[in-house]
């Protein structure tokens with residue numbers, strides 16, 4: 001049973017479609033845009049020597065439940081040359097979560113990421129940014145980039161209309 005999290009702003013865009021495509025019957029899909037979370041803002045770095053002032057945010061229960069699944073698949077779009085701000089909010093809150101939980105290994109051993117973006121040639125730092133979870137870990141090949149511009153896709157086109165994209169995702173899910 002897998003947990004899939006879409007970090008897209010829009011309903012039924014490429015990330016949501018990929019989330020449905022990789023999911024099986026008992027898998028759970030979370031649309032991060034529908035959860036309540038604050039970015040790191042208006043605080044005094046309480047997370048470093050106490051508790052984050054946003055401890056009631058939904059992101060904490062998401063981190064908690066990640067360890068109950070076989071795999072956790074994050075699907076992250078590129079906005080403005082970077083991963084979406086929804087993804088960065090999830091990422092920022094990991095500071096407080098892992099300061100108080102020693103299950104980083106338990107989480108990253110389940111973690112896989114699919115990034116949807118223009119192309120590696122135009123944005124060489126997008127995939128390395130997503131790979132930061134695995135620095136100093138033994139886990140390789142955990143991030144798949146879907147390069148829309150390789151297939152001349154426009155904003156409203158579906159990447160899953162391209163057979164090669166479907167094939168590469170199926171292979172990635174076997175890792």
Ligand SMILES: Cc1cc2nc3c(=O)[nH]c(=O)nc-3n(C[C@H](O)[C@H](O)[C@H](O)COP(=O)(O)O)c2cc1C
Pocket residue numbers: 008009010013014015016077078079080081082116117118119155
């Ligand atoms: C605000 C915004 C900024 C974007 N910036 C970029 C960009 O810098 N480079 C790029 O290749 N695509 C960019 N895109 C296109 C998205 O990466 C593309 O629409 C992708 O399919 C997003 O996933 P989604 O369909 O799930 O929303 C942008 C889209 C939006 C809405």
